[in-house]
Amino acid sequence: MLILGIETSCDETGVALYHSENGLLAHHLFSQIDLHVDYGGVVPELASRDHIRKTIPLIEQLLVDARLTRYDIDGIAYTAGPGLVGALLVGAAIANALAMALDIPIIGVHHMEGHLLAPMLENEPPNFPFLGLLVSGGHTQLVSVVGIGCYEIMGESVDDAAGEAFDKAAKMLGLDYPGGPRVAKLAEQAIHEFGGTPYRFPRPMTDRPGLDFSFSGLKTYTLNTIQDLTAQRALTVRDKAEIALAFEQAVVDTLKIKCRRALEQSGLKTLVVAGGVSANTRLRETLETMVSAFGARVFYARPEFCTDNGAMIAYAGCQRLAAGQKDRYALNVRPRWPMNELAPLHPPTVRST
DSSP states (O other), rough: EEEEEEEEESEEEEEHHHEEEEHHHHHHHHEOHHHHGGGTSOHHHHHHHHHHHHHHHHHHHHHHTTTTGGGGOEEEEEESSOOOHHHHHHHHHHHHHHHHHHHHOOEEEEEEHHHHEEEGGGGSOSSSSSSEEEEESSEEEEEOOOOOOOOEEEEEEEEEOOHHHHHHHHHTOOOOOSSSHHHHHHHHHHHHHHOOOOOOOOOOOSSSSSBBBHHHHHHHHHHHHHHHHHTTTTOOOHHHHHHHHHHHHHEEEHHHHHHHHHHHHHHHEEEEEEEEGOOHHHHHHHHHHHTTTTTOEEEOEEEEEETSSSHHHHHHHHHHHTTTOBSSOOOOOOOOOOOGGGOOHHHHHOOOO
């Protein structure tokens, strides 16, 4: 079964072809960073318009690269939510029109399920059950995963997600969009050029039981630190780097502490980390050290599949279509969509490439 995946939930247009037997055949991604950088963040209307311009040409190029035609496609998976409603509707409209024209099945994929299953695209995928840590611009969640569609939310952010907090900290430091990678780069500069940081920022909600997250207080603490310094003098590159490192350390330690608690409570021996923040080098190193104390293992997607992409949507859609699930032809998108509302797959299966 050959599945076309289409991802248009926010500011990246992703398409991919995934085969149920031969794995990932080809994928393309177009980032809108240059379009939004002057605004300091994603402008929803501009994002939607750019998806309209880019999605069909990307699909056509994808088929050329894979040496296939649209008539070879057996089904289409598209991101139905969560995300920006206008951007989601673009992908849904293109997917539905193409599926209707080819008379093939279609399925709307949950964006975060796509992220959660992205590590399955690697040569050595994790096995079920596992603990999933989803860390992106819009979500920070700890999920107990028994199989595809069998999700129990153990903890989640009650305000800002980790990725959102990174972006807001970047704005406070005067860094361009996207902020997360730029904060991480500054943090590395603090280590290699300035010997670390004199600051220790709070690890929010780690001094109480539970697995929920909150990063709004850390954001405020960062702002207060910057304002206290700027009241005395202009911020130097060193000041910014030391603050960036302290901020990154606080987020990473918070995620580590919550993951450790979740592993202890669940008894699981496998941790899967997915979403844009999972590409952060310090987070990966810290979690790898932490899980080794449990005799556990941690899995990630390759960096290009940590951010939004069509490959994860094609994979997730392929699993559901192969199990007989499909949707009606309709422009059904869900900007807000709890993962625990997803239908389970029975029996849970894993296919890797």
